[in-house]
Amino acid sequence: MTLDDPLRDRLAETIAATLPELEEHPVAGHLNLIRVTAQAQEDVQALLQAAVSSARTAGHSWEAIGQVLDMTRQAAQQRFGKGSAVPDSERQVRRVTPLTASTEIDTLNRLGRYGWHSVGFGPLYHDVEHSGEQWEHCRVMAFDPARRALQREGWRPIGTLWFPWAYLARPVGQEALPMPSVEPDLRLLALQRP
Numbered sequence: 001m002t003l004d005d006p007l008r009d010r011l012a013e014t015i016a017a018t019l020p021e022l023e024e025h026p027v028a029g030h031l032n033l034i035r036v037t038a039q040a041q042e043d044v045q046a047l048l049q050a051a052v053s054s055a056r057t058a059g060h061s062w063e064a065i066g067q068v069l070d071m072t073r074q075a076a077q078q079r080f081g082k083g084s085a086v087p088d089s090e091r092q093v094r095r096v097t098p099l100t101a102s103t104e105i106d107t108l109n110r111l112g113r114y115g116w117h118s119v120g121f122g123p124l125y126h127d128v129e130h131s132g133e134q135w136e137h138c139r140v141m142a143f144d145p146a147r148r149a150l151q152r153e154g155w156r157p158i159g160t161l162w163f164p165w166a167y168l169a170r171p172v173g174q175e176a177l178p179m180p181s182v183e184p185d186l187r188l189l190a191l192q193r194p
Contacts, residue, residue, distance in 0.1 A: 015040055046157060052080040054159040057120030057127055097125035108137040108169075115176025117169045120159045134174045142166045 015036055055065055066076035094116070099107060108118055108126060112135035116128040138155065140147050142164050151157065155168035 050157050050160040054120055092130035093127055095125050095127050099124055105137055105139055112136055113177050114179045118158045132176055134172045134176050135169050136172055137169045139165050139167050
C-alpha cells in the first residue's frame with residue numbers, strides 16, 4: 001500500500017521545511033532528516049493505530065480492516081488488536097451522550113473514578129469501557145507537541161484525531177470505586193450500548 005502522490009508530496013515538503021539546515025550543513029542536516037522522518041513515521045503509525053481502533057469501535061470487522069490494508073483478517077488483528085483477553089461479546093462498553101466540548105472531560109473524569117474510560121468518540125458522545133481501575137482523561141490540540149510527552153507519561157490515545165482535538169486516557173493505579181446508584185449529573189441515564 002502506498003500513499004497517494006499528493007499526500008506523499010505534502011509529507012515530503014513538510015519534513016523538508018523542518019530542516020532548513022540541510023542545504024547549509026549537509027552532514028548534520030542528513031542526520032536530522034533521518035530523525036525527523038523517523039518521528040513522522042512514528043506519528044503516522046500512531047494515526048494508523050488510532051484509525052483502526054476507531055473503525056473497530058464503529059463496528060467494522062477485522063476482515064474489512066484487513067481488506068483496506070491489503071492483509072488478512074488475522075494479520076490485521078495481530079498487528080492492531082489490543083490483545084485483550086476479554087472477548088468482544090463480554091466487554092462492558094457503553095455510550096455516554098450528550099456531551100459537549102465544555103462537559104466531556106469533566107464527565108469522563110468523573111466516570112473514570114468508577115472504572116469507565118473512553119475507547120472511542122464522535123459528535124456529542126464517547127464510548128466508554130469498564131475496567132477494575134480508575135482512569136483520567138484529557139484533551140489537547142491534535143498537533144500539539146505536548147501530546148507526545150503525555151504519551152511518554154502513560155497517556156493512551158483514544159480513537160482517531162478529531163480535529164482540532166486529540167483525546168487521551170490513562171489508568172491512575174487505583175481500584176475503581178463502586179458505581180453509585182444515582183448520580184444524575186453524570187448522564188448515566190444515557191449510558192447505553194452503542
